[in-house]
Amino acid sequence: MDNQLTNYYNLYAAKEKFSEAVRKALQRENVMIMNRGRPIAKIMPFSQSQGPRALGFATGITMLSAFDEIPKDFQEYV
Secondary structure, X not given: OOOOOEEEEEHHXXXXXXXXXXXXXXXXXXXXXXXXXXXXXXXXOOOOOOOOOOOOOOOOOOOOOOOOOOOHHHHHHO
16 A cells, blocks of 8 residues: 555545545545645555454463452442
């Protein structure tokens, strides 16, 4: 996606041509929303996760022994 032409829309144009901007993003084109000449947002297609994580991905991560205890300050929320 880095080698492609970037489509720039100022805020007003992005509002008026939002469907067009989304269509371009779905076609894997770069779409940038600008405000006063500065990029403020990028529209890109949503990508699904790569699938389930492999077993053991959290190997070595440990939980504190007091993890299940509810702090006193939070008792009213339980």
